[in-house]
Amino acid sequence: MRRENFEKAAKDLVSLVYAAEKKEPGKPRILYLDIDGHRNAQGRFDADMLELQKGFGLTFLLPFLTEVHFPLISDRNKNPQRNDVPERLEISHARNEKDHSLDDLYVENFSHTEYQSEVTVYAYLKQVSDFLNRYQELDAEYALLPPEPYDPQNYLLQWRLHMRELMNELFNMFVGGNLFSAAAMTRTLMECCVYGKVLKQEKSARLLED
Known part of the structure; x- marks a missing residue:
């Protein structure tokens, strides 16, 4: 992939190749x-x-294979x-030449991602990222608002902060390509939205405490 350097x-x-040998020992392998x-x-x-195709592929890797077919040779x-x-x-003195062009998308910089983005996906993620950053900036304003009469402990603000962190983490999971976790977290976020609406409609201190 375009974001993977030589070492990766x-x-x-x-x-x-190791996995192929373990699965079918001794069987001719073609890459x-x-x-x-x-x-x-x-x-x-x-x-x-x-380097991957010539020096590494033909010199180091080919002896463990029957044939190799690279774009170049x-x-x-x-x-x-x-x-x-x-x-x-194990590569000594490995260089880190990873492309960082997606880093501005992250609410936090999860630099381990290998997610690949096309132009339209990038634009969409940039929109979501901008929204999340604006949402985060509003927290200071919400903190200054007096709590609702039925919510003297200001649990609703804590609920908002919890949902913000959940959305940030969900977004980073999606950008990182961890779609299994993203799916599970999406369900959790939907449940939080429903619970939040119920709390605001019922205006019940007992529900908030529970």
Whole structure:
């Protein structure tokens, strides 16, 4: 993917080949690799993906495979396929060249994400992010308002703060591609909206305390 640098891609490939060997020991393995993005202004591959295909792919990885098919080159292992695949790849002095172009979307900067965004999705997420930041800025104003007569402890403000944190976390989960957690948190948020409406309609101190 375009946001994955050499170190991330190389480690993933080694893990993939290791998993294939464990699943079907000794079976001939053929790797087909697609690369999204990673092109310079002239349309050529950047340094990371050149290294991944040539230096790493043909020198280190090919002995554990029968064939490799990269966008730049295809080759066949001229020796018997090795099956002593390392479980993981350790790279000394790994460089962190991750693309940070999505960082301004986050309410908090969860830099572990590998989420990929197209232009329309980016625009939508930017709208939501702006809304959440404005929503957060309103907290100072809400804190100055006197509590409702039935809510002397100002539980409704705490409820609002709870929902704000839930929305922030839900948004970051979605941007991070953790859709399973995002789905569960969406249900929780919907329940909170219903509970909040009930509390305001009933105007009951007992309900608020419970």
